[in-house]
Amino acid sequence: MWDMAEELKAMLVFAEHRYYGESLPFGANSFKDSTHLNFLTSEQALADFAKLIKHLKRTVPGAKNQPVIALGGSYGGMLAAWFRMKYPHMVVGALASSAPIWQFEDLVPCGVFMEIVTADFRKSGPNCSESIRRSWDAIRRLTSTGPGLHWLSEALHLCSPLTNSQDVEHLKDWITETWVNLAMVDYPYESNFLQPLPAWPIKVVCQYLKNPNVSDPQLLQNIFQALNVYYNYSGQVKCLNMSETATRSLGSLGWSYQACTEMVMPFCTNGIDDMFEPHSWNLKEFSDDCFKQWGVRPRPSWITTMYGGKNISSHTNIIFSNGDLDPWSGGGVTENVTDTLVAITIPEGAHHLDLRANNAFDPTSVLLARSLEVRYMKQWIKNFYASLRKKR
Amino acid sequence: MWDMAEELKAMLVFAEHRYYGESLPFGANSFKDSTHLNFLTSEQALADFAKLIKHLKRTVPGAKNQPVIALGGSYGGMLAAWFRMKYPHMVVGALASSAPIWQFEDLVPCGVFMEIVTADFRKSGPNCSESIRRSWDAIRRLTSTGPGLHWLSEALHLCSPLTNSQDVEHLKDWITETWVNLAMVDYPYESNFLQPLPAWPIKVVCQYLKNPNVSDPQLLQNIFQALNVYYNYSGQVKCLNMSETATRSLGSLGWSYQACTEMVMPFCTNGIDDMFEPHSWNLKEFSDDCFKQWGVRPRPSWITTMYGGKNISSHTNIIFSNGDLDPWSGGGVTENVTDTLVAITIPEGAHHLDLRANNAFDPTSVLLARSLEVRYMKQWIKNFYASLRKKR
Numbered sequence: 001m002w003d004m005a006e007e008l009k010a011m012l013v014f015a016e017h018r019y020y021g022e023s024l025p026f027g028a029n030s031f032k033d034s035t036h037l038n039f040l041t042s043e044q045a046l047a048d049f050a051k052l053i054k055h056l057k058r059t060v061p062g063a064k065n066q067p068v069i070a071l072g073g074s075y076g077g078m079l080a081a082w083f084r085m086k087y088p089h090m091v092v093g094a095l096a097s098s099a100p101i102w103q104f105e106d107l108v109p110c111g112v113f114m115e116i117v118t119a120d121f122r123k124s125g126p127n128c129s130e131s132i133r134r135s136w137d138a139i140r141r142l143t144s145t146g147p148g149l150h151w152l153s154e155a156l157h158l159c160s161p162l163t164n165s166q167d168v169e170h171l172k173d174w175i176t177e178t179w180v181n182l183a184m185v186d187y188p189y190e191s192n193f194l195q196p197l198p199a200w201p202i203k204v205v206c207q208y209l210k211n212p213n214v215s216d217p218q219l220l221q222n223i224f225q226a227l228n229v230y231y232n233y234s235g236q237v238k239c240l241n242m243s244e245t246a247t248r249s250l251g252s253l254g255w256s257y258q259a260c261t262e263m264v265m266p267f268c269t270n271g272i273d274d275m276f277e278p279h280s281w282n283l284k285e286f287s288d289d290c291f292k293q294w295g296v297r298p299r300p301s302w303i304t305t306m307y308g309g310k311n312i313s314s315h316t317n318i319i320f321s322n323g324d325l326d327p328w329s330g331g332g333v334t335e336n337v338t339d340t341l342v343a344i345t346i347p348e349g350a351h352h353l354d355l356r357a358n359n360a361f362d363p364t365s366v367l368l369a370r371s372l373e374v375r376y377m378k379q380w381i382k383n384f385y386a387s388l389r390k391k392r
Numbered sequence: 393m394w395d396m397a398e399e400l401k402a403m404l405v406f407a408e409h410r411y412y413g414e415s416l417p418f419g420a421n422s423f424k425d426s427t428h429l430n431f432l433t434s435e436q437a438l439a440d441f442a443k444l445i446k447h448l449k450r451t452v453p454g455a456k457n458q459p460v461i462a463l464g465g466s467y468g469g470m471l472a473a474w475f476r477m478k479y480p481h482m483v484v485g486a487l488a489s490s491a492p493i494w495q496f497e498d499l500v501p502c503g504v505f506m507e508i509v510t511a512d513f514r515k516s517g518p519n520c521s522e523s524i525r526r527s528w529d530a531i532r533r534l535t536s537t538g539p540g541l542h543w544l545s546e547a548l549h550l551c552s553p554l555t556n557s558q559d560v561e562h563l564k565d566w567i568t569e570t571w572v573n574l575a576m577v578d579y580p581y582e583s584n585f586l587q588p589l590p591a592w593p594i595k596v597v598c599q600y601l602k603n604p605n606v607s608d609p610q611l612l613q614n615i616f617q618a619l620n621v622y623y624n625y626s627g628q629v630k631c632l633n634m635s636e637t638a639t640r641s642l643g644s645l646g647w648s649y650q651a652c653t654e655m656v657m658p659f660c661t662n663g664i665d666d667m668f669e670p671h672s673w674n675l676k677e678f679s680d681d682c683f684k685q686w687g688v689r690p691r692p693s694w695i696t697t698m699y700g701g702k703n704i705s706s707h708t709n710i711i712f713s714n715g716d717l718d719p720w721s722g723g724g725v726t727e728n729v730t731d732t733l734v735a736i737t738i739p740e741g742a743h744h745l746d747l748r749a750n751n752a753f754d755p756t757s758v759l760l761a762r763s764l765e766v767r768y769m770k771q772w773i774k775n776f777y778a779s780l781r782k783k784r
Contacts, residue, residue: 088700
């Protein structure tokens with residue numbers, strides 16, 4: 001964005017989403033109960049952006065008659081796309097990077113996300129995904145005894161030892177989330193988005209996972225080496241802390257509530273097309289968990305009702321960019337919908353790589369994507385001024 | 393609509409707006425306080441329509457893949473237009489009849505509404521608007537004494553006699569509202585929209601208001617005859633009841649709250665371009681009244697922020713129809729915005745005449761309007777099926 005802004009001589013505005021960061025409408029009470037959380041919806045967030053743009057146009061010298069473009073990645077990319085759909089009078093277009101606007105209801109198969117994660121590991125080293133696939137049973141066998149629980153806690157250098165089967169479930173969830181996060185941040189250069197990581201981190205991880213035909217303890221020691229790449233690239237970490245997930249800093253509490261109301265994204269695994277333990281999507285269980293945690297139940301059909309699901313062809317001027325390595329691309333728009341609702345795919349791209357700053361190790365595909373994005377933006381701006389002239 | 397539905401072989405659905413009629417979300421408590429009224433917004437009403445359409449498509453045999461068209465008159469026409477703008481995936485187009493979507497902020501001059509009311513009376517009989525213009529001073533002079541108050545109460549056959557200057561202000565407001573309502577329902581045939589009325593009721597009213605150069609008592613007796621056309625066309629009414637306004641049955645309570653939150657429509661008069669006493673638009677006073685009545689203050693810029701004000705050209709497939717006699721046409725879209733955002737004007741039309749059933753006394757202009765509307769609808773439906781075929 002910074003590079004694009006310079007080229008387009010644009011002002012950059014980074015709007016913080018309500019209930020995230022410092023934008024807490026009720027201060028410390030913002031997450032107290034569902035009454036205080038009632039105002040945490042995507043519609044309200046879009047309305048904030050509308051009011052913000054009006055405010056900026058009124059108050060920033062020279063901004064009044066300038067065209068505005070919405071940009072965002074991930075959920076921010078969904079918001080950018082939805083903002084252009086709902087407020088087309090406010091922005092001339094939107095760049096929605098890695099925006100899984102179709103990861104709802106049955107718009108895409110629920111397994112596609114984890115299949116892409118698996119493919120990333122499969123492609124990043126021989127037997128890599130197979131080693132991970134076998135690790136779940138190894139964990140189950142190892143943790144079936146007290147000494148095994150103890151041994152595994154030591155082998156994985158866990159800060160808190162595993163004590164019961166619930167801990168083991170948590171361990172598997174935590175490891176799963178690690179592989180998912182690695183797929184999202186599999187960037188071609190050293191980076192620090194969720195964690196400080198080496199270039200192509202899955203390749204590094206997979207160097208430890210070349211042999212699936214080893215003993216259970218050996219396999220889990222290899223898994224530890226792999227996890228260590230993600231959690232201890234700095235070499236400073238003394239033990240691995242399962243209660244610290246890498247996405248906490250991104251506001252997982254707010255997202256958990258949103259997932260329990262509007263943002264109901266069905267995920268599933270079958271252990272065949274992916275390297276994970278089979279889990280079907282269970283809306284009832286999900287809803288019960290939401291009710292326990294937040295006192296609310298999700299509305300799984302609302303997002304498609306509100307934002308149109310796959311019927312978006314009447315909108316214009318939205319770029320949907322996706323990296324093929326990114327598991328979120330499975331719920332994204334990866335083919336042109338119309339001439340002005342266009343898809344850009346980046347074969348070597350992970351999660352919103354195109355929105356990151358230029359880097360010497362950028363693959364050609366992301367450079368092409370960025371230059372295409374700027375070209376579309378220039379066209380939107382040109383059309384904006386042309387229609388202004390017509391009005392006069 | 394009934395005639396059009398037959399021609400298009402359509403199902404008609406009349407959705408009741410929340411907080412109106414029987415659609416009370418909190419039953420008898422729905423209007424209790426602003427907490428219970430929080431859910432009365434146009435956005436929530438549009439969301440209701442979206443959910444309703446989804447529900448109907450799921451449950452009505454054969455409805456699933458049928459195109460839907462939104463129709464509405466007045467506020468319902470605004471909702472129809474806004475629904476197409478916000479949910480273009482749900483309706484192939486909208487007919488917004490007499491929809492004053494620009495009667496907000498400074499999009500149109502605040503005096504235009506009352507100027508059209510005045511023009512209707514001016515055109516409907518010699519000296520008619522001039523008689524009304526002079527009536528306000530006559531009322532002021534007559535009611536400056538106790539006996540004058542008494543006389544006027546008798547002369548106007550008021551159910552409750554006027555006792556103080558506050559009553560006199562109320563009387564003038566009530567008479568003003570009567571002239572406004574007559575302008576809205578100035579239909580070419582006997583009708584019963586707000587009240588049972590003769591054909592071209594303003595012409596009938598104006599027969600009593602031919603001479604402005606009479607004594608104050610004579611002028612007010614003439615005004616009584618004129619009011620009597622509106623309030624007593626049946627001949628059954630014993631006295632005129634100022635506390636019964638003709639629009640109560642349309643849900644004036646709900647609208648009053650909406651006007652105090654989103655639907656802030658600036659109105660004003662100057663007594664020169666219109667036949668009323670001069671009143672400037674005073675947002676502060678309006679806001680204070682809202683706070684007294686509902687405990688809320690209006691957001692006068694919200695509707696234009698949300699729905700785009702005059703910047704609506706990126707939307708498609710909306711017909712804006714307006715009658716030139718209708719005061720609400722002043723805030724309506726009366727010129728084409730684009731090829732697919734089209735305006736239809738009906739020179740002899742009052743408030744949403746085009747949506748009324750066919751009548752032998754319909755002027756040609758409304759027949760043309762209706763046939764043009766059906767032609768547009770057929771085109772939208774044709775395009776809908778064409779795009780379906782393209783998808784397959």
